Amino acid sequence: MRRECVICIMLSVLGLMIGVCAVLAECEGVVFYEDFTDISDWKEYGGWWGKVGLIGLSKDVYVSPPSSLHIKTSLAEAAYVFRKVPVIDFKKAYTVILWVYISSYSDNVKVYSDSNVVISILNNTLMVLKERPKTFVKVLALEYKTWYEVVVDIDPVTKVATVRVGGVSVTSSIPKEGISTSNPYASWDIMIGDGSHHVGKGDIYVDDLKIIQAGAFVEEGVLEIVVKDSDTGEPIQNATIVIDGLTGVTNSTGGLRVSLRAGTYTVSVTALGYYPATEKIEVKAGEKTLFELRLYPLFDFKLSIEPASVKMKQGETKEVIIKVKLVKGIGRPVKLYVLGLPEKASCTISPQEVVPPAKAKLTIEAGAAKGKFKVTIKGVSYGKVRTVTLDLVIEEKRCIIATVTYGSELAEVVDFLRGFRDNIVLSTYAGRSFYVAFDLFYYSWSPSVAQVIHENSWLKPMFRLLLYPLIYSLRVATFVVQPLISVNGEVAVFIAGAIASFLIGVIYLAPLMYVVLRRRDIAFSLRTLGLAIVTVLFVSLIAEFFRLDWLLTVTTSMYVLLLVSLGAVLPLRLIRMVSKEN
Known part of the structure; x- marks a missing residue:
């Protein structure tokens, strides 16, 4: 008896081992797994027949972090996702496992559908489709805001499906003719969501979808x-x-x-x-x-400029077009820089960063610089550096009347005038803006006057006498602003302009104004001049702050003219006041 029991036990153990080996032999199965951290590999309903509801990922409601699939529709909407699952053979037995959650009333929404089975929520109840088109078998009524694990075993051969959820197990037949997995716009293996525009409505979440086939114990x-x-x-x-x-x-x-x-x-x-x-x-x-x-990007670029050389005079502005050509690859940001520009000149590049093929504008302001220069334009993009060279020639603008009057460019007076122009006027943005208008005015008539002086040397003493007040005014202005130049050149040029312009008005025009206006009341004119000067100065500061070149040229010119006018009429006003007191 004991021997028979031992033999039975041994046979049972042997049978169990054979069964395990048989099961392990079938473990060469596959598993499709979707945790819904990203749905970019799913296709979405494209609104082919109407309005699209909400399709997205929820980071607030999920089984496994960081998110779940969220689908929400009204009666007039449809919203579903679908995809191919080539690793699963839907003609052989397989098991579907997924988690389902409803946030509000849901009806006629599919939580899972493939070519064999449809698991839907109808009136907040989980159902399995028994026969097409709408014969369902009830599985379980679902509560709001509760996660349910749904397990469905499908046998496509016998056309039977067993659904297990919340401690309930329901076995039902499934449609013998199968389920449609295509429409005129798309095809799929599995689908989740509301495909109806007139009966479906819901607010559901789905997470951790698995499709297991051939008893795969080791997941993919x-x-x-x-x-x-x-x-x-x-x-x-x-x-x-x-x-x-x-x-x-x-x-x-x-x-x-x-x-x-x-x-x-x-x-x-x-x-x-x-x-x-x-x-x-x-x-x-x-x-x-x-x-x-x-x-690594397959990218290269090349720089060229037009023109390749620039010749300009002091105080002038020239533009150069920088061309950034795409040699290969896809355009990437290139930053442009300028190297080798003379100290007293300045430049701007607009825009400074481009994506080739593109163009940028290089604006050069000569300022007080002079000479010949090799200017390098450099383009940099993620370690790649390309350069092109610009030949720049800046010619000095001569003080031609002073040069002819004093007989040499090396004369002390000519050198002083050159220094005032270069170190005070052209070294500042406001001064360069004013010089644009001054240059047009001065060089429109000075060459002719200089030629007359040159041909009539007896005029030189007379013009020296005429230049003394101008030189005196500029020397006073230079003396006053000299300490300010290194601190704030822009402030210094406005002060120098005010002093020089006022003194020029006093010395050159005040005597004439006294003769013309000595019998007229000029009180209103002084108030008007004062208000105009303050207004123009304020607008000049705004134009300088916002780099409005043309406006600053106009306002600085008006600023100088108004101060000359003030210097011309103020002495007359003071003389009138003294006369009344006496």
């Missing part, structure tokens, strides 16, 4: 590849990824996610404008592998 792994630019770190969209023959395209975040059997795969990535890359990546069973791959 999930491989998520993110492709980025090696320079900027920005994601690369529409990059093509080939994984041992399986081809996919990255989404807007540069990502692609696939379910794969455990193993090592060769991953090749190509993208327009980048060098291709290949990597070996290991995928572990039941785990999610995140791999970031950076591509």
Whole structure:
């Protein structure tokens, strides 16, 4: 008896071991897993027949972080997602596992559908489709804001499905003719959501979807590849990824996610404008592998300028067009710089950053600089540097009347006038703006006057006498503002202009004004002049702050003319006041 019991036990153990071995032999199955951290590899209803409801990811309601699929529709809307699942053979037995959550009243919404089975929520109740079109079998009434794990075993051969949820198990037949998985616009293997515009309504969440086939005890792994630019770190969209023959395209975040059997795969990535890359990546069973791959840009550019050489005079402004040509690849930001510009000159580039093919404008202000220069324009883009050279010639503008009057450019008076122009006027933005108008005025008549003086040497003493007050005025202005020049040249040039202009008015015009206006009341004129000077000065400061070149040229010219006028009439006013007191 004991011997028979021992034999029975041994036979039972042997049978169990054979059964385990048989089960293990069938473990070469597959698992599709979707945790809904990203739905870019799903297709969405495109509004082919009407208004689209809400389709998105919820980071507030989920089973496993960071998110779940959220679908919300009204009676007039439709919203669903769908995709292909090539790893699953829907003609063989398989098991679907997913989590479902309803936030508010839901009716005629599919939580899962494929070519064999439809699991829907009708009037807040989980149902399985028994016969088409609308014969359902009740499984379980669902409560709001509660997660339910739904397990569905499907046998496509016998056309039977068993649904288990919340401690309830229901077995039902499924439609013998199968379920449609296409429409005129798309086709799919699985679908989730509301496909009706007139009966469906719901607010559902779905998470952790698994489809297991052939008793796979060892799940597949999930491989998520993110492709980025090696320079900027920005994601690369529409990059093509080939994984041992399986081809996919990255989404807007540069990502692609696939379910794969455990193993090592060769991953090749190509993208327009980048060098291709290949990597070996290991995928572990039941785990999610995140791999970031950076591509190096296939990019180069070339600089050219037009014109290649510039000849200008002191105080002038010239423009050069910088052309940034795309040599290969896709355009990337290029920053432009200028090197080798003389100290007393200045420049601006607009815009300073371009994406080739593009153009930028280089504006050169000669200021007080003079001579021949090699100016380098440099373009920099993520380590790539390209340059082009501009030949720049700045000619000195001569004080021609003073030079002819004093007989040499080396005369002390001529040197002083040159220094006032270069060190005070042309060394500042406001001074250069004023010099534009002064240059047009002075050089419109001074060459003719200089020619007359040159041809009639007896005029030189007379013109020296006429120049003394001007030189005196400029010397006084220079003496006053000299300490300010190194501190704030813009303030210094306004003060120097005020002093020199006022003294010129006093010395040259006041005697004439006394003769003309000595019998007229000029009180109103003084008030008007004072208000005008303050207004013009205020507008000049605004124009300088906002770099309004043309406006600053106008206002600084008016500022000088008004102060000359003040110098011309103020002495007469003072004489009148003294006369009345006496």
